[in-house]
Amino acid sequence: MGCGNKPEVSPDAVVVEKSMWVTAYCHCEKCTSWTMDSSGRPVFTSGSEKGKRKEIGITASGEYAKKGTIAAPSKYPFGTVMYVPGYGWGTVQDRGGAIKGDKLDLYFKSHKKALEWGRKNMKVTIYLD
Numbered sequence: 001m002g003c004g005n006k007p008e009v010s011p012d013a014v015v016v017e018k019s020m021w022v023t024a025y026c027h028c029e030k031c032t033s034w035t036m037d038s039s040g041r042p043v044f045t046s047g048s049e050k051g052k053r054k055e056i057g058i059t060a061s062g063e064y065a066k067k068g069t070i071a072a073p074s075k076y077p078f079g080t081v082m083y084v085p086g087y088g089w090g091t092v093q094d095r096g097g098a099i100k101g102d103k104l105d106l107y108f109k110s111h112k113k114a115l116e117w118g119r120k121n122m123k124v125t126i127y128l129d
């Protein structure tokens with residue numbers, strides 16, 4: 001399956017267009033708030049998971065983070081399909097402490113790519129099951 005492919009969407013899905021603030025992140029310490037503890041294990045540095053063991057590159061839903069992984073507020077359940085202009089098709093697989101309101105965070109493989117994206121306000125197409 002290529003990156004640009006449309007994920008499977010239920011035929012009953014309601015298609016909604018929404019203006020949202022879209023930011024970007026990667027699996028690095030800065031983007032996902034983790035650090036190595038004194039025994040060299042990665043732990044969360046903020047949020048409700050603070051101090052707990054962090055699996056680098058694993059999303060809140062337990063999937064491997066990859067291009068197309070979207071972190072969204074909890075009103076969008078894991079598995080919700082979205083289309084973001086300039087990014088392409090994605091699926092909600094992650095959450096974030098700073099993600100409130102109509103805001104998304106898109107996963108990129110490198111911190112450089114995440115920085116290049118920056119912060120944009122755009123119309124996102126959401127497929128609500």
Ligand SMILES: [Zn+2]
Pocket residue numbers: 025026027028029030031032110111114
């Ligand atoms: Zn990063």
